[in-house]
Each structure stands twice: as C-alpha cells, then as structure tokens.
Amino acid sequence: MATQTKWWQKAVVYQIYPRSFQDSTGNGIGDLKGIESRLDYLKQLGVDVLWLNPIYQSPNHDNGYDISDYEAINPEFGTMADFQSLLKDAHDHGLKIVMDLVVNHTSNEHSWFIESRSSKDNPKRDYYIWRDPVDGQAPNNWGSFFSGPAWQLDEATGQYYLHLFVTEQPDLNWANPAVRDEVYQMMNRWIDLGIDGFRMDVISLISKPSGLPNGPVPAGAHYSNVNQAVANGPHVHEYLQEMRNQVLNRADLMTVGEASGVDITNAKEYANLNGQELNMVFQFEHVELDFNPDPALGKWDNRPLPLVKLKANLSKWQDQLYGRAWNSLFWMNHDQPRVVSRFGNDSPAYRVRSAKMLATVLHMLQGTPYIYQGEELGMTNAENLGWDDFDDIEILNARKFLVDLDHLLTADQLLDYVHYKGRDNARTPMQWSASANAGFTTGTPWLKLNANYSEINVDQALGDPDSVFYHYQKLIKLRHDLPIVTTGRYHLLDPDDNQVYAYQRIGSHEGLFVVANFTAETVERYYDCPNKSDLLLSNYADDRHGTLRPYEAKIYHYQK
Incomplete structure (x- = not known):
C-alpha cells in the first residue's frame, strides 16, 4: 500500500444518470436543477463524490455519449449557469463532482467531424480514422460494440470512417497530436471551472493498433471482437502519461478510466500508485462471467453467476493490485442491469436481505466503491418494459441483428435476456415516492417507470430504519471511520x-x-x-x- 492514503481511496462515489434522476421542469427528463434539489438526500446517504453521466450537448443517439459540443450543456439538462450552481451547491454540501469524459469518439454532429467529412483535404480530415475500401468492402473485420460492423461508408468521399459504437459516434484519431491537444485544452477549461475529476469513457480504446489489422472472428460471429482487436493499444499509456503532464497534475483530481478489455498487467499501469496515469480503472471481468458461451450472443443470456468464479475473479484483482494499483468496486452502472435482480434475489421475501448482502461484500473490499442511483434502495430490473418501451440502442440493435437478420434468437428469447441483462433496467427513472410517476416528474417520463415504484422508493426507505438505504449509510460510515477498510x-x-x-x-x-x-x-x-x-x-x-x-x-x- 501507498504510505499516504489519498482522499479518493477513502471516498464513496454515487453515480447519477441525469436523464433519470430528477426532473425539475415537467418535461419528463431529469436535469441539473433536479440533481441540485436532491443534494441533501445524497449528503444524508454519506457519499463523497457525485459522478455525472454526460451532460454535454448531444443528439442522443447513445444517450449523451455522442457529444456534439464538449463545452456546452445539453439544453434538456439546463444551462452552464445551472451547472455552475450545482457545482457550487455540491461543494457547499461537502460533495465533489466528477465529469464523464468521452474522448474515444464524438458525435457525427460535432464541428470537427462535420469539417472532417467535408473533403479528403480538409485540415480536420485526420481528426478521425478514415480508410479506403478493401476489395469494395470495409477496411477490416472489426465489429461494433452495438452489433454490426465498425465501419461506415461515406458516399461523398468514398472512404469508410471507424465507429466502435453506433454509426453516429465516429472514433477520434488519437495518433494526431492536434486531436490530443484539443482534448487537453478542453479538459483544462473544465478544471478551471472547478470540477473535481474525470471518469474516462472507454479510455482503453483510444490507441488503435498500427495498420488496423483484422482481428480473430469467433466461431458463429460475423466480426472480430472489439476488445480483442483494439483494447490496450500500443500508445495508450503514452497518451495517458501525456494527459497527466498536460492536464491532470494541475489539481488534486480523482480520475477513473473505463478500461474495456483491460487485464491485470495493463491495470497495474493504468492505475499504478506512482500516479503517472490514472487513479483507478473500471474492469468488467466480474460482470462478464455470466455471458453466453456462444460468442455470437455475447452478453445475452440469463444464466446464474457461479459464485466460485465470482470469488476467484474479485480475489485476483484484490490480491494482484494490492500495494501496486487501485481497485474500483462496483456491482452495476448505467450499462449493467440491477444487481439485486442479477446476483441477488429480487423476490419480495429476499430483496432487502440480498441487496444488503451484496452491498456488504463489495464495500468491505479494498478500492473505491461506486453506488449507482437506486442501488441504495434495492431497485430491481424492470420486467414490465416491452419492445415498444425500450430506448437503449444496444437493445434495439440486438433485436435487429440477433433476431431479425441472423435468426439466432426469437424475439421472446431475447426479451427474456433483455429483462435480465438489458441496460434500460438501470435507466428507468429514480423512484422517489409512491406518488404519480414516482416523484420523478410531473410530466411523462422519457422512459417507462418500473412498475414496483409504489413499494420501492426513497420515501419508503427513509421511513424504515431497517431499509437498504440505512445499510448503505452504515457501510459508508465504516469505510470513513476504519482505516483497515482502505489499507x-x-x-x-x-x-x-x-x-x-x-x-x-x-x-x-x-x-x-x-x-x-x-x-x-x-x-x-x-x-x-x-x-x-x-x-x-x-x-x-x-x-x-x-x-x-x-x-x-x-x-x-x-x-x-
């Protein structure tokens, strides 16, 4: 262990998905003023840091992870003045705010990409990754994280651009120093506003392999697995060390990298206690142990997680990072289903007990714990959502490719899997009360509410001394009070x-x-x-x- 404990090593982070947290205007979409109105609740829970999912200007093809302007607030969420008010109020409450940094890709509506695609000789053409067709087809066999190919042909210029996610999210070319300089300047301006850190989206993917070679294609799949083809590229650590020197050393920040495809060896570099790169990483091995054995289906399954495998995986990360790097601890986030429905038991008889059990196991491990909104209530998966209710592009693309095009699953089979693993389970609005629309909005919620909000909500939890909420509160206090939880x-x-x-x-x-x-x-x-x-x-x-x-x-x- 490092001899001196850093503040973020004792901290507990609360993740806010702004669209689903609290609406203050009645338009059915959560916003910044809504978040600010709930700071007393978050302070009562006892957390230290609020991580906000993206609040920037975006056409919302991937719910804000397709950013069209890094320095403008999405009008759905409010204004820059609203953000500055939230930041000040949070700081007055003793709460820090960490912003979501999404710089592997932008929106195709970002001004950089509009210029880049305008012609092959535009000065910003090399801000993105463009390639000629190969034998009339895509430049290589990489697949998108959201099903289908990772390349999109641009008819105007005759070249393909790379998008590891949806077609509206072109990947930035981090090999171009001008791109990196633009990103660093933008980050510095956010630091100047007074934010307390960055959660870095898919940061392990920013360095693409030289030559963009084909990757291995699993049996039964059409495309190469993105993580195997791209993650932890040849210059990723060089870029992050450059970011450390250009940006991160300017303030006492908290930095966490979402490191898709990371292994122990790379994690020891990303999150080394020497402070050269990031404070910690999110790794996803423990939430991939219950994936379908058919690689063509990936995450889509509903098999239970073997506890022996879970223990082995969590233990590996606890043991091998000890004294060398720092762990992030989480059961769920905006990309994962509700943990009490996945690893616990969400039946009325056992929901509260199993939610507390899962919290206990996670929060006593070494690392920085993350609580996803509603997790502290024992919120469950939303089995009342049907095909007409889903918003998530990953779910909709899964139906398009796995059901309609490839006929690997029936719609009913996939729906069963979506109810178990789909991302919209985590994105249903926060359940504040048993009143209309769970107290989330006076209008029509942007995403259908979980049907059980009248039984599971903040008002109920705060009025029950034996609720899941108070168990989380006690766990947070133990972490703050007992150094051994950290060391x-x-x-x-x-x-x-x-x-x-x-x-x-x-x-x-x-x-x-x-x-x-x-x-x-x-x-x-x-x-x-x-x-x-x-x-x-x-x-x-x-x-x-x-x-x-x-x-x-x-x-x-x-x-x-």
Missing part, C-alpha cells in the same frame, strides 16, 4: 464454497472478517475467527454462531 490486505477463505463468500481484511494490529450467504438456504459454516471479534454490522437482528440464514451477511472486527 488492509485481502485474504479469501474457502475459495471452493459455492454458497458462501468469506474473506478477511488483515492489518498489522486489527482485522475484519466478512461472511455472506449467497443463497436462499440456511447453511452451517464455522471459521477460525480470532478471539474477541465484535460484530460491526449484519443484515439480521441477531447473530447465530455457525449459522447463516438466507442471504445473511456479517462483518466482524477484531484486534490482534
């Missing part, structure tokens, strides 16, 4: 137990013991705990030694 070494117990996750956090003079039952069964387990262990927190009212009831989770603290 202790991790040790997994019984790695082959497919029902219980038990681990220790070990310091020089004290330790933590965490045990969690991932099943709806009562099981017996006995561990060699040090004497005089004190129960710090449990999701049951009493402690039965040796017995773990359904989804029971306990944290013990002991002195050596």
Whole structure:
C-alpha cells in the first residue's frame, strides 16, 4: 500500500444518470436543477463524490455519449449557469463532482467531424480514422460494440470512417497530436471551472493498433471482437502519461478510466500508485462471467453467476493490485442491469436481505466503491418494459441483428435476456415516492417507470430504519471511520464454497472478517475467527454462531 492514503481511496462515489434522476421542469427528463434539489438526500446517504453521466450537448443517439459540443450543456439538462450552481451547491454540501469524459469518439454532429467529412483535404480530415475500401468492402473485420460492423461508408468521399459504437459516434484519431491537444485544452477549461475529476469513457480504446489489422472472428460471429482487436493499444499509456503532464497534475483530481478489455498487467499501469496515469480503472471481468458461451450472443443470456468464479475473479484483482494499483468496486452502472435482480434475489421475501448482502461484500473490499442511483434502495430490473418501451440502442440493435437478420434468437428469447441483462433496467427513472410517476416528474417520463415504484422508493426507505438505504449509510460510515477498510490486505477463505463468500481484511494490529450467504438456504459454516471479534454490522437482528440464514451477511472486527 501507498504510505499516504489519498482522499479518493477513502471516498464513496454515487453515480447519477441525469436523464433519470430528477426532473425539475415537467418535461419528463431529469436535469441539473433536479440533481441540485436532491443534494441533501445524497449528503444524508454519506457519499463523497457525485459522478455525472454526460451532460454535454448531444443528439442522443447513445444517450449523451455522442457529444456534439464538449463545452456546452445539453439544453434538456439546463444551462452552464445551472451547472455552475450545482457545482457550487455540491461543494457547499461537502460533495465533489466528477465529469464523464468521452474522448474515444464524438458525435457525427460535432464541428470537427462535420469539417472532417467535408473533403479528403480538409485540415480536420485526420481528426478521425478514415480508410479506403478493401476489395469494395470495409477496411477490416472489426465489429461494433452495438452489433454490426465498425465501419461506415461515406458516399461523398468514398472512404469508410471507424465507429466502435453506433454509426453516429465516429472514433477520434488519437495518433494526431492536434486531436490530443484539443482534448487537453478542453479538459483544462473544465478544471478551471472547478470540477473535481474525470471518469474516462472507454479510455482503453483510444490507441488503435498500427495498420488496423483484422482481428480473430469467433466461431458463429460475423466480426472480430472489439476488445480483442483494439483494447490496450500500443500508445495508450503514452497518451495517458501525456494527459497527466498536460492536464491532470494541475489539481488534486480523482480520475477513473473505463478500461474495456483491460487485464491485470495493463491495470497495474493504468492505475499504478506512482500516479503517472490514472487513479483507478473500471474492469468488467466480474460482470462478464455470466455471458453466453456462444460468442455470437455475447452478453445475452440469463444464466446464474457461479459464485466460485465470482470469488476467484474479485480475489485476483484484490490480491494482484494490492500495494501496486487501485481497485474500483462496483456491482452495476448505467450499462449493467440491477444487481439485486442479477446476483441477488429480487423476490419480495429476499430483496432487502440480498441487496444488503451484496452491498456488504463489495464495500468491505479494498478500492473505491461506486453506488449507482437506486442501488441504495434495492431497485430491481424492470420486467414490465416491452419492445415498444425500450430506448437503449444496444437493445434495439440486438433485436435487429440477433433476431431479425441472423435468426439466432426469437424475439421472446431475447426479451427474456433483455429483462435480465438489458441496460434500460438501470435507466428507468429514480423512484422517489409512491406518488404519480414516482416523484420523478410531473410530466411523462422519457422512459417507462418500473412498475414496483409504489413499494420501492426513497420515501419508503427513509421511513424504515431497517431499509437498504440505512445499510448503505452504515457501510459508508465504516469505510470513513476504519482505516483497515482502505489499507488492509485481502485474504479469501474457502475459495471452493459455492454458497458462501468469506474473506478477511488483515492489518498489522486489527482485522475484519466478512461472511455472506449467497443463497436462499440456511447453511452451517464455522471459521477460525480470532478471539474477541465484535460484530460491526449484519443484515439480521441477531447473530447465530455457525449459522447463516438466507442471504445473511456479517462483518466482524477484531484486534490482534
């Protein structure tokens, strides 16, 4: 471990998806004034940092991740004055704000791309990645993250441009120093406004392999897997070190990179404690363990996650980054389904217990924890959404390619998988109350509400001392109060137990013991705990030694 703890190592981050958090105008879309109106709630929860998903000007082909102006606020969310008011109010509440930085690609409506595609000899042509056709086809076999090819032919100039996501998101050419300089200047202007850091979208993809070679195509698939073809490219660390020198060293910022396709070796560079690149990365191995074994289907499946594999994966990252780099801890985000429905049990009998259990396991690990809006309430997947309700381009493209074109799944099969894994599960509006539209808006919500909002909402949680909300509040306080949660070494117990996750956090003079039952069964387990262990927190009212009831989770603290 680093000898001096950084503020972001003890912090807890709350992720806000602005479109779905709180509407202040009645137009059905969450906005900045809505966020500001809920700062007291976030302060009561106890979090330290608010990460805002993109609030920039965007045509919203990918809900704000297709940015047309990095320095203008999307009018749907408000104005720059509204943002500055939110930033000041958040700081007055003792809360920091981290912005989403999306610089692997822009919108095709960004002024840079409009110039770039205007002609082959435009000065900004090389701001993006253009290639001639090969034998009348796309330049290589790369696939998009959102199904289909990663290249789009531009009829006017006869060349293809690269888009690793939707066609309206052309990839920037980071090999061009002018592009990097534009990005750094933009970042510096946001820092000058007083923001506290950046979450960097798909930052592991910014450096493309030399020559853009074909990648391996999995059996049954049409295109090469993007991560295998592109992630962790030859110059990505060079670019991030340059960004550190040009931008990030100017302030005491928090930086986290979404590192699609990252492995342990690369993570040790991205998030090295020497501070040369980023503070931490998001890696996704643990939320890909339940993917379909058919690579053509990718994430689309509804199989349960094997606990033994989950423990092995989380333990690998805990052990191998210890003292070298820093972990990000998360169960879900705007791209993942609701965790209580995926890894827990969202039935009325077990939803609260299993939500608390999952929170306990995650928040006692080493790293910086992230809470996605509504996670602290135990919000569930939205099985009431049907094909006419979905907004997410990933879901709509999956139906287009997997059902309509390739006939790999029926619409009903995919709908079942979408109800389990689809991104719109996380994007339904925040459930504030049992009143009309869950207190989210006085108008028509941009995305259909989860039907269970009258039972699961903030008002209900705040009025119940045994709610999921107060359990999260207690976990956050433990992280703030107990240094060992930040510094202790991790040790997994019984790695082959497919029902219980038990681990220790070990310091020089004290330790933590965490045990969690991932099943709806009562099981017996006995561990060699040090004497005089004190129960710090449990999701049951009493402690039965040796017995773990359904989804029971306990944290013990002991002195050596």
